[in-house]
Amino acid sequence: xxxxxxxxxxxxxxxxxxxxxxxxxxxxxxxxxxxxxxxxxxxxxxxxxxxxxxxxxxxxxxxxxxxxxxxxxxxxxxxxxxxxxxxxxxxxxxxxxxxxxxxxxxxxxxxxxxxxxxxxxxxxxxxxxxxxxxxxxxxxxxxxxxxxxxxxxxxxxxxxxx
Amino acid sequence: xxxxxxxxxxxxxxxxxxxxxxxxxxxxxxxxxxxxxxxxxxxxxxxxxxxxxxxxxxxxxxxxxxxxxxxxxxxxxxxxxxxxxxxxxxxxxxxxxxxxxxxxxxxxxxxxxxxxxxxxxxxxxxxxxxxxxxxxxxxxxxxxxxxxxxxxxxxxxxxxxxxxxxxxxxxxxxxxxxxxxxxxxxxxxxxxxxxxxxxxxxxxxxxxxxxxxxxxxxxxxxxxxxxxxxxxxxxxxxxxxxxxxxxxxxxxxxxxxxxxxxxxxxxxxxxxxxxxxxxxxxxxxxxxxxxxxxxxxxxxxxxxxxxxxxxxxxxxxxxxxxxxxxxxxxxxxxxxxxxxxxxxxxxxxxxxxxxxxxxxxxxxxxxxxxxxxxxxxxxxxxxxxxxxxxxxxxxxxxxxxxxxxxxxxxxxxxxxxxxxxxxxxx
Numbered sequence: 001x002x003x004x005x006x007x008x009x010x011x012x013x014x015x016x017x018x019x020x021x022x023x024x025x026x027x028x029x030x031x032x033x034x035x036x037x038x039x040x041x042x043x044x045x046x047x048x049x050x051x052x053x054x055x056x057x058x059x060x061x062x063x064x065x066x067x068x069x070x071x072x073x074x075x076x077x078x079x080x081x082x083x084x085x086x087x088x089x090x091x092x093x094x095x096x097x098x099x100x101x102x103x104x105x106x107x108x109x110x111x112x113x114x115x116x117x118x119x120x121x122x123x124x125x126x127x128x129x130x131x132x133x134x135x136x137x138x139x140x141x142x143x144x145x146x147x148x149x150x151x152x153x154x155x156x157x158x159x160x161x162x
Numbered sequence: 163x164x165x166x167x168x169x170x171x172x173x174x175x176x177x178x179x180x181x182x183x184x185x186x187x188x189x190x191x192x193x194x195x196x197x198x199x200x201x202x203x204x205x206x207x208x209x210x211x212x213x214x215x216x217x218x219x220x221x222x223x224x225x226x227x228x229x230x231x232x233x234x235x236x237x238x239x240x241x242x243x244x245x246x247x248x249x250x251x252x253x254x255x256x257x258x259x260x261x262x263x264x265x266x267x268x269x270x271x272x273x274x275x276x277x278x279x280x281x282x283x284x285x286x287x288x289x290x291x292x293x294x295x296x297x298x299x300x301x302x303x304x305x306x307x308x309x310x311x312x313x314x315x316x317x318x319x320x321x322x323x324x325x326x327x328x329x330x331x332x333x334x335x336x337x338x339x340x341x342x343x344x345x346x347x348x349x350x351x352x353x354x355x356x357x358x359x360x361x362x363x364x365x366x367x368x369x370x371x372x373x374x375x376x377x378x379x380x381x382x383x384x385x386x387x388x389x390x391x392x393x394x395x396x397x398x399x400x401x402x403x404x405x406x407x408x409x410x411x412x413x414x415x416x417x418x419x420x421x422x423x424x425x426x427x428x429x430x431x432x433x434x435x436x437x438x439x440x441x442x443x444x445x446x447x448x449x450x451x452x453x454x455x456x457x458x459x460x461x462x463x464x465x466x467x468x469x470x471x472x473x474x475x476x477x478x479x480x481x482x483x484x485x486x487x488x489x490x491x492x493x494x495x496x497x498x499x500x501x502x503x504x505x506x507x508x509x510x511x512x513x514x515x516x517x518x519x520x521x522x523x524x525x526x527x528x529x530x531x532x533x534x535x536x537x538x539x540x541x542x543x544x545x546x547x548x549x550x551x552x553x554x555x556x557x558x559x560x561x562x563x564x565x566x567x568x569x570x571x572x573x574x575x576x577x578x579x580x581x582x583x584x585x586x587x588x
Contacts, residue, residue: 006280006546007553013284017241020380021288030433 036082037063040089043102047085049078061085065105084157091154169459172206176456184495186539191441194448194499201455215454216447219327219413220320224274224443226416227317230395231277232437233423237388240269241381244285249378253370255295255363260352262286263303267311267348271318272399275308275543276439283550292372298556299359301547302566306351306535308543310574313531314344316412317402320446321501321530325523327413328505332406339524343581347532347574354573358566387427394423449502457506466510475515478587481525484508485582488529489575493536493568501530521586528578536571538563 016026031052038045046063056071057078069085072078092098115132118124147162179197183190201207207215243265251257262282270278282304290297312318316326316336326336382388398419401408405415424431456462473480484504491500504526512519534541538548538560544567551558 006276007549010280010284010550011553013241013280014287017284017288017381020238021376023380 038086040086041093043089043093043098045086045089047082051075051078064102065109067105087156088154168204168206169461171204172201172455172459173461175200175204175206176452176461179452180499183499189441190496191445191448194445194452198448198451198455201451207451207455207458211458212451212454215457216450217324217327219411220323220446220450221443222411222413223317223323223327223416224320224446225438226398226413226418226420227273228277228438229420229434230391230398230416230423231273232434233387233427233429234391234395235277235281236383236429237385237391238381238383239388239392240281241285242378244282244289245376245378245381248285248289248373249376251373253293253365253373255293255300255365256356256359258289258293258373259300259303259355259359259363262300263307263348263352263355266304266307270308270311270543271314272395273317275312275319275541276546278308278311279304279543279547283547287550287554289373289376292376293365293369295365296362296556297554298551298558299355299362301551302558302563303352303355303359305541305544305547306355306567306570307348309531309534309541310344310348310351313347313528314341315402317416319527319531320498322527323412324498324501324505325527327411328509329523331520331523333402333412334406336527340527343528343578346581347577350573350577351570354570387429390426391423394419394426397422446498446502449499452499453502453506456503462503462506463510463514466507466514469507469511470515475517477517477521478583480511480517481521481582481587482579484522485525485529485578486575488526489533489571489578490536492530492533493540493571497530497534497541501526504530521582524586525578525582528582529575532574532578533571535574536564536568538567540567540571 012028016028019026029052031050034047034049034051036047036049044063045061047059047061047069049057049059051057056073057075058071059069059078059081061067061069069081072081092101095101144162175197179193182188182193198212202209202212244262247261247265248258251261262285266278266282269281273281283301286300286304287297290300309319313322314337316322316331316333322336322340325331326333398415401410401415401419402412405412424434453462469480469483473483488497488500488504491497508519508522508526511517511522534544538544538558544563548558548563
């Protein structure tokens with residue numbers, strides 16, 4: 001039987017050889033991948049982060065919609081962010097518009113992928129690119145405008161981007 | 163409890179443990195641990211005596227070499243050599259098979275076989291992917307080469323490590339007595355593989371060119387560490403060559419090399435010690451206790467008397483019997499527990515008869531190591547390669563391998579028989 005560790009080492013070696021042959025500088029850091037999931041009143045909220053002895057901790061939310069949450073210096077920071085995120089999710093869940101909120105987020109993620117495919121696969125005319133930028137600016141303004149007229153409901157932590 | 167009851171109990175525990183090891187239903191270390199503990203629990207062997215039966219020379223040699231290899235493999239030297247060799251062949255698959263088999267055989271003569279195949283397999287898979295060919299011929303060639311190459315030296319295969327440790331035969335004794343037949347067997351095997359895999363090793367010229375795009379220098383991860391590692395490995399191998407003359411055990415040489423490399427490489431000892439195959443180390447420890455318990459009960463001596471009765475103390479008959487039984491048994495069973503049992507048996511034959519048992523050690527080493535090539539379960543390297551192929555959706559069946567491995571194993575044991583007969587048994 002091929003032991004689990006032997007298989008992982010072998011796969012790691014194959015990936016490393018291929019990436020090095022592509023010109024990449026590969027550093028393998030041993031660590032443990034954490035998959036965490038919570039049931040927030042019927043909605044699964046899932047996270048993944050890598051914990052190791054050196055470097056930062058990269059936290060990602062996988063569900064209900066994917067989001068790169070950020071890189072953190074310590075495990076405590078990661079746990080703290082998850083705690084806030086969960087509290088915010090629980091709070092948001094009380095809203096009647098929760099499902100709408102999830103749907104909009106999924107659409108935004110999809111939009112990002114659509115845009116990436118657009119500029120990676122097509123030669124986009126300048127006029128069209130400017131049109132997209134204008135629409136995004138408009139969307140941004142709409143978000144700020146909505147923020148200004150909406151009541152703040154979470155005070156444990158300040159927003160990261162607004 | 164009476165002596166005869168204890169003897170029967172010891173045989174029962176031993177046979178049941180070995181049976182479960184063979185069946186692979188439970189992890190071999192787990193069941194060997196359980197069997198060894200039962201031997202102590204039932205007072206078949208006392209705890210102090212059980213600890214005395216552990217051969218710390220074997221354990222020390224294994225741990226020392228594992229530390230050196232774990233540091234050495236971080237340098238990327240194996241990938242470098244494999245890619246460089248593949249480029250020298252200009253992408254010709256048959257020559258790549260020849261080159262990688264040669265590297266595997268030489269490496270496994272100096273390192274353990276599983277480590278060798280785990281080091282060469284990733285490069286092989288990347289190369290065969292680039293050439294768009296089935297990796298199976300190259301991987302089978304590596305299994306055969308690893309087991310053949312490992313036969314040549316004291317440190318190449320666990321059975322040889324155990325034999326060397328228990329008998330006092332040195333590194334150079336193994337090379338002088340085993341390397342010549344191993345070289346012949348390797349050449350014959352590779353020659354036969356050319357005919358077996360002829361049809362599968364064709365590649366279009368444009369794919370061959372892909373191999374030339376590989377850059378072996380990109381495989382090297384840490385040049386300073388590579389220089390230190392290769393220097394220490396060279397000193398260690400020199401130490402093995404001289405250990406009989408400087409009156410130093412091979413385990414001492416390996417552990418000295420390992421500690422020196424750990425010191426000068428400044429690698430994280432926590433990571434290096436984590437990489438040691440502790441399951442294998444503890445498997446050896448528990449096997450020594452299991453066999454020690456049988457020895458304690460006089461079972462091994464009784465079997466030795468039986469063997470002498472059958473062979474009438476005839477060296478030729480005894481030698482060939484050990485060679486062929488070891489060969490065929492090792493094709494189906496784990497050769498480590500087999501050799502662990504055979505060592506005290508041959509020692510008892512030596513004590514009870516007037517036979518010079520030195521040739522019997524070579525018969526055991528050749529049979530146990532080469533026999534591993536017979537089937538997919540014959541040696542750890544085979545099992546590991548089969549696992550790698552399966553994970554890469556190239557599953558090789560037991561019979562598929564046996565059709566190639568078993569005849570080649572019989573040929574290699576045949577060559578060993580001729581060698582043994584001419585040089586030791588005639």
